[in-house]
Amino acid sequence: MIRLKELFRLEHLKHLRLIAGQEGLERTVTAAVLLEYDSSRMELPDFYRGDLVVTTLAYARGDSQLVTNSLLALMNQGIAGLLVKTAYFAELPAAVVNMANKLGTPLFLFDETYIEEVILEVTELIRGKRHFAGYEQELDALVRGTLTADQIKEKVQRIDPAGARAYRICALYPQERLIALEEKMYALLCSDEALAQGCICMEWRRMLIVLMHEDGDAGSGRERIKDLLSRAQIDHEALSVGVSGIRTEQTAFGTALNEAVYGAKAAKLTQRSIVCAKELGLYAYLFPMSENAFVCSQCRDQLRRIREYDSQNRTSLEQTAKVYVSERMEIAATAKALFQHPNTVRYRLTKIQKLMELEDDALFAPMLSLMINLSRILEEEGRT
Numbered sequence: 001m002i003r004l005k006e007l008f009r010l011e012h013l014k015h016l017r018l019i020a021g022q023e024g025l026e027r028t029v030t031a032a033v034l035l036e037y038d039s040s041r042m043e044l045p046d047f048y049r050g051d052l053v054v055t056t057l058a059y060a061r062g063d064s065q066l067v068t069n070s071l072l073a074l075m076n077q078g079i080a081g082l083l084v085k086t087a088y089f090a091e092l093p094a095a096v097v098n099m100a101n102k103l104g105t106p107l108f109l110f111d112e113t114y115i116e117e118v119i120l121e122v123t124e125l126i127r128g129k130r131h132f133a134g135y136e137q138e139l140d141a142l143v144r145g146t147l148t149a150d151q152i153k154e155k156v157q158r159i160d161p162a163g164a165r166a167y168r169i170c171a172l173y174p175q176e177r178l179i180a181l182e183e184k185m186y187a188l189l190c191s192d193e194a195l196a197q198g199c200i201c202m203e204w205r206r207m208l209i210v211l212m213h214e215d216g217d218a219g220s221g222r223e224r225i226k227d228l229l230s231r232a233q234i235d236h237e238a239l240s241v242g243v244s245g246i247r248t249e250q251t252a253f254g255t256a257l258n259e260a261v262y263g264a265k266a267a268k269l270t271q272r273s274i275v276c277a278k279e280l281g282l283y284a285y286l287f288p289m290s291e292n293a294f295v296c297s298q299c300r301d302q303l304r305r306i307r308e309y310d311s312q313n314r315t316s317l318e319q320t321a322k323v324y325v326s327e328r329m330e331i332a333a334t335a336k337a338l339f340q341h342p343n344t345v346r347y348r349l350t351k352i353q354k355l356m357e358l359e360d361d362a363l364f365a366p367m368l369s370l371m372i373n374l375s376r377i378l379e380e381e382g383r384t
Contacts, residue, residue, distance in 0.1 A: 002028065002029050002122075002125050002126055003025065003026055003027065003028060003029070003183070004024065004025050004026070004027050004028075004029060004052070004080060004081050004106050005025040005026065006125065006183075007052075007083075007108065007122070010118075010121050010122070010125065011121065012113045012117050012118055012121050013110055013113065013118060013121070015110065015111060015112075016108050016109075016110050017108060017109045017110070018106060018107070018108055019092070019097060019100075019107050019108070019109055020096075020097045020098075020100035020101045020105075020106070020107040021081065021100040021101055021103070021104055021105045021106040021107050022101075022106065023101075023104040024080075024081065024103075024104035024105055024106045025106055027080045027081065027104075027106070028050060028080065029050060029051075029052045029080050029081070029122070029126065030050035030051070030080075030126065031050065031051050031052070031123075031126070032051075032052045032054055032083075032118070032119045032122035032123050032126070033047060033051045033052065033053055033054065033119075034053075034054055034055065034115070034119060035047075035053045035054065035055035035074070036055065036056075036058060036059055047074060047077050047079050048077075048078070048079070049078045049079065049080065050079075050080050051079045051080055052079070052080050052081050052082075052083060052122060053074060053079050053081070053082050053083065054083040054084075054085075054115055054118055054119055054122075055082070055083070055084055055085070055115075056084075056085045056087045056088060056115055057084060057085075057087075057088050057089050058087070058088060060088070060089075061088045062088075064089070064093050067089060067092065067093060067096065068093045068095050068096055071092070071096045071099075072095065072096065072099050075096075075099055075100060075103055075105045076103075079105065080105075080106075081105060081106040081107070081108065082100070082105065082106070082107045082108065083108045083110065083118065084107070084108065084109050084110075085109075085110055085111070085113075085115055085118075086109055086110070086111050091109075092107070092109075135158075135159050135202045135204070136203075136204055138155040138156075138158060138159055139159075139202065139204045139209065139257065141155060142155055142156070142253055142254040142257055143254055143257050143258055143261065144254075145254045145255075145258075147254070149251050152250060152251050152253060152254065153250045153251065155253075156250045156253045157250070159200065159202070159211065160200055160211060162197070163250075164198070164213035164214065165214075165215075165248060166213070166214040166215070166246050166247065166248045167211060167212060167213055167214055167246070167247055167248075167256070168211075168212050168214050168221055168224070168243065168244055168245070168246050168247070168256070169209065169210070169211055169212070169243075169244040169253075169256045169257050169259070169260040170209070170210040170212065170221070170225045170241060170242065170243050170244070170260055171207050171208075171209055171210075171241065171242040171257075171260035171261045171263065171264035172207060172208040172209075172210065172229075172239050172240075172241055172264065173206070173207050173239060173240040173241070173242075173264040173265070173267070173268055174208075174238070174239055175238055175239065175240070176238075181208055181234060181239070182201075182203065182208060184232045184233055184234050185201050185208065185210075185232050185234070186201075187232070188228075188231055188232040189201070192231075195231075197213075198212065198213035199211070199212050199213070199228070205261075207261070207264060209257070209260070210225070210228070212224065212225075212228070214246050220276075221243035221244070221245070221246075221276050221277075222243060222274050222276055224243075225241055225243055225274065226274070229241075236273050236274065237273050239273060240264050240265075240267035240268035240272075240273065241263070241264055241267055241273060241274040241275070242259070242260040242261060242262060242263020242264030242265070242266065242267060242274075242275055242276075242277075243259075243260060243263055243274060243275070243276045243277065244256035244257070244259035244260040244263070244277050245259060245276075245277045245278065258287075258288075259277035259280070260277075261287075262280055262283060262284065262287040262288075263275040263276060263277060263279075263280060265283075265287060265377070265380075266279075266280055266283040266287070268380070269283075269376065269377065269380055282369075282373065286370070286373055286374055286377060287377065289370075289374060290374060290377045290378060290381070290383075295374070296374070296378060296383070299370075299371050299374045299375055299378065300375075300378070300384065302355070302356050302371050303318070303371060303375050305355045305356070306318050306321065306352060306355055306356075309351070309355055315348070315351075316348075317348055317351060317352050317355070319338075320334070320338065320345060320348045320349070320352070321349075321352055321368055321371075321372055322372055323337050323338055324345070324349065324368070325368060325369045325372040325373065329365050329368075329369065331345050331346060352368065356368070356371070
C-alpha cells in the first residue's frame with residue numbers, strides 16, 4: 001500500500017494539483033480503479049475503502065449536475081481519493097470540493113497524461129511497496145513456534161524466496177508513527193537495488209521487521225542496523241531496536257524473530273535504542289512468560305494482594321519490593337535508597353513473603369524479582 005501524498009513524486013503526475021481534502025493525504029491506497037459507467041444510470045459500481053478512483057468524467061460531459069451527483073455518491077462510499085483528468089471539466093463543482101474537504105477525501109486534478117499510464121504507474125508503486133505488508137499470518141505462525149520443520153520452510157520461502165546462507169532479523173519499534181519509518185526505508189531500498197535484494201521489510205504488530213541477508217564480512221548486528229538506518233536517514237535513537245543473532249537454518253527463523261522482537265521490547269522498556277539477542281539477559285525468559293496466561297494471572301494475583309495490603313494499612317510494600325529488586329536484592333542498599341533502617345526493610349520483606357505465600361521458601365527472592373519485572377512488562381503493554 002502507499003499513502004496518497006506519495007502520488008506527487010510519480011513521473012507521469014509531475015503537475016498533479018490537490019484542490020481539496022488535504023487532511024486525508026495520509027490515507028492508504030490499495031488499488032487504482034478506473035471510473036467509467038453508463039451516464040443514464042446513477043448506480044455506481046462497487047468501490048471500496050482504499051481505492052483511488054481515476055476518471056476523465058467522460059460519462060458526464062456537459063452535465064455538471066451529473067458530475068456532482070456521481071462524485072458525491074462516490075465519496076460517501078468511503079474511497080481513499082479521487083484523481084480527475086481535466087479532459088472534459090477544467091474545474092469541479094463547488095459542492096464536490098466542499099464535500100471532499102468535509103470528508104477529508106483528497107481530490108486531485110491532472111492534465112496531459114494518459115489515464116492508462118496514471119493507473120499503471122500507481123499500480124506499480126503499490127506493487128513495489130507490498131513487500132512491507134502481507135506477511136502478518138506467516139510471521140504470527142512463525143513466532144508462535146508450533147509449526148513443523150516443513151511448515152516453517154514453506155512460510156520462510158514465501159517471505160524470502162531467494163533465501164540466504166545466513167540471515168539476521170531486526171525489529172524496529174518507532175516511538176511515534178510507523179509511517180515515516182516505512183517511507184524512509186522504502187525510499188532507500190528503491191534507490192539501492194543491491195541492498196533491496198538482500199533486505200526485506202515487513203510491517204507487523206506496529207513494528208517494522210527487517211530481514212537482512214548476511215555474508216562472511218558482516219559486522220556486528222548493532223553496527224549493521226545502525227548503518228542501514230543511517231543510510232535511510234533515520235535516527236536510531238528515535239527507535240527501540242531489537243537485533244537477533246545470525247542464523248543459517250530456515251527452521252530457526254521463529255527463534256530469530258522472537259529474539260528481535262524481545263530485543264525491541266527490552267530496548268523500549270529499559271530506554272535503550274538497541275538491544276541485541278545476547279544482551280537480553282533475564283528478559284529472554286520474562287517476555288515468553290508474559291505471553292503465558294497462567295503465569296500472568298499468578299503475577300497479577302500476587303501483586304494485587306500486596307497492593308490491597310498497602311491500601312488498607314497505608315504501607316509501602318510494593319515500593320520496597322521494587323527498590324529491593326532494583327538494588328539487586330541487597331538489604332543495605334535498599335535501606336539506603338529508601339532512607340529506612342535495614343530492619344525495617346527486613347520486616348517489610350517478611351510481610352511480602354507472607355502475602356506471596358512463600359514463607360520459608362528459598363526461592364522467595366528470585367520469585368519476587370520475577371513478579372516485579374514481569375509486572376513492568378505487563379504495565380508497559382497495558383495488560384495489568
